[in-house]
Amino acid sequence: MTKFQNTLKRLLRVAIGGRWGIFAWSLSGASALAVVLWGLKTVAIPLLMVKTASWGIWGLGVIRESKARTP
Template identity: 70%
Template sequence: MAKIKEKLGRWLRVAIGGPMGIIAWGISGASAMAIVVWGLQTVALPLLMLKTASWGIWGLGVFRESRAKRENPPPKV
């Protein structure tokens, strides 16, 4: 059962994107709040730039986390 829990935790970390992914999720949340506060027409272009940046950061985080798993496999018991 511990192996399954460890695998699920690892896959969740990869899906989130690790520390870089958390930053990207924060940027995405901030842009969503900007829409609520100022409206879509006011923040359309900055929103597009923020969303593009956050998706790029998230993608890099996912790539980095998936490579970390491949380079440092867990020890076999």
């Protein structure tokens, strides 16, 4: 069971993207909060830039975590 739990933890960490992924998810949440506060018309262009950056950061985190070796 321990091996299964370790594998599950590793897969979850890869799906989230590790530390970089958590940062990207936070950035994405902040942009969603900006839309709620100021409206979509006000933040449309910055929203596209932030969402593009957060997807890129998340992708890098996923690649980094998938290549990391487990102890």
